[in-house]
Amino acid sequence: DGGITQSPKYLFRKEGQNVTLSCEQNLNHDAMYWYRQDPGQGLRLIYYSQIVNDFQKGDIAEGYSVSREKKESFPLTVTSAQKNPTAFYLCASSTARAYGYTFGSGTRLTVV
Amino acid sequence: RKEVEQDPGPFNVPEGATVAFNCTYSNSASQSFFWYRQDCRKEPKLLMSVYSSGNEDGRFTAQLNRASQYISLLIRDSKLSDSATYLCVVIVYNFNKFYFGSGTKLNVKP
Numbered sequence: 001d002g003g004i005t006q007s008p009k010y011l012f013r014k015e016g017q018n019v020t021l022s023c024e025q026n027l028n029h030d031a032m033y034w035y036r037q038d039p040g041q042g043l044r045l046i047y048y049s050q051i052v053n054d055f056q057k058g059d060i061a062e063g064y065s066v067s068r069e070k071k072e073s074f075p076l077t078v079t080s081a082q083k084n085p086t087a088f089y090l091c092a093s094s095t096a097r098a099y100g101y102t103f104g105s106g107t108r109l110t111v112v
Numbered sequence: 113r114k115e116v117e118q119d120p121g122p123f124n125v126p127e128g129a130t131v132a133f134n135c136t137y138s139n140s141a142s143q144s145f146f147w148y149r150q151d152c153r154k155e156p157k158l159l160m161s162v163y164s165s166g167n168e169d170g171r172f173t174a175q176l177n178r179a180s181q182y183i184s185l186l187i188r189d190s191k192l193s194d195s196a197t198y199l200c201v202v203i204v205y206n207f208n209k210f211y212f213g214s215g216t217k218l219n220v221k222p
Contacts, residue, residue, distance in 0.1 A: 033210075042199070042214030043156075090155055101148075101201070101210070103155040 002027045006091050006104035012112050013078070013085065021076045021107045023091035032074035033101070035090045036060060043090065049074055078109065086111050115139060116202050118213035126221055129190045133216045135200030136182040142211075144203040145176055145183045149196045150215065156199055159185075190220045 004025040013019045023032065031050045035043040045058030049068040063082025068074050074093075078085045088108050092101040118135045125131050137145075145162035160167065162174040162183050173186040183202075187194055197215040204211075 035212075043212040045210075088153070101156075101158070103157070106155050108153075 004091060004093055004102055004104035006107050008107060009105065011107055011109045013109060014112060016080045018077055018079050019109070021078065021089055021109070023074045023076065023104055024072055025093045026072060027093055027102060029093035029095055029102070030071070031094045032068070033092045034066065034074070034076045035092065037088045037090060046076065085109055115211040116200060116213040118200055118216050120214060120216060122217040122219050124219045124221060125190055127190055127192060130186065130188045131190055131218060132184055132186045133198055134182050134184050135213050137202045137211065138181070139202070139204050140181065141204050142202045146201040147174055147185050148199040148201060150199055151196050159198070192220050192222065194218060195220045
């Protein structure tokens with residue numbers, strides 16, 4: 001079955017560490033997105049990519065970095081510059097015409 | 113002003129009740145509209161698209177009012193399993209912009 005796989009499901013990070021969240025899709029979707037969701041809050045866009053080797057900043061890109069070397073993969077690195085990284089991170093993908101998103105099951109990141 | 117606004121709720125209703133949520137959007141160039149459902153600590157999942165003529169899927173009815181720039185979701189005969197947060201999504205293709213509402217929380221009680 002096609003879908004989006006995010007890993008790991010839970011991630012613990014020490015202060016000052018960089019961590020990378022994985023997102024892989026086999027839906028042949030062109031566009032991929034990273035969102036952050038804080039408790040009781042809506043989704044905020046971090047980065048998005050519409051084609052391979054190209055990506056754009058979203059509303060809260062500071063402290064994050066991404067790459068899009070393959071159509072299927074869009075990893076997100078949470079750098080030590082991100083001051084408050086504890087959150088639920090969601091990856092999504094869509095066709096070029098974006099007829100609805102498909103979300104991964106999310107990664108819950110906690111700073112310890 | 114936010115691109116998409118929703119009443120955060122919570123809406124607390126008894127089983128069997130009818131409940132309606134609205135979502136207003138500010139960009140008149142918006143072209144596609146969706147309702148998503150998000151269970152606690154889970155990812156959002158597509159509930160239904162919203163068409164100009166209105167559409168129904170079982171107990172759920174979605175409507176679009178372009179003149180007033182809002183979409184609505186009506187749930188009839190609420191079930192305990194309908195308890196979740198409902199997010200509206202508005203897409204502006206010309207600018208490749210996707211806007212999520214912050215969600216409306218529904219609690220259906222026995």
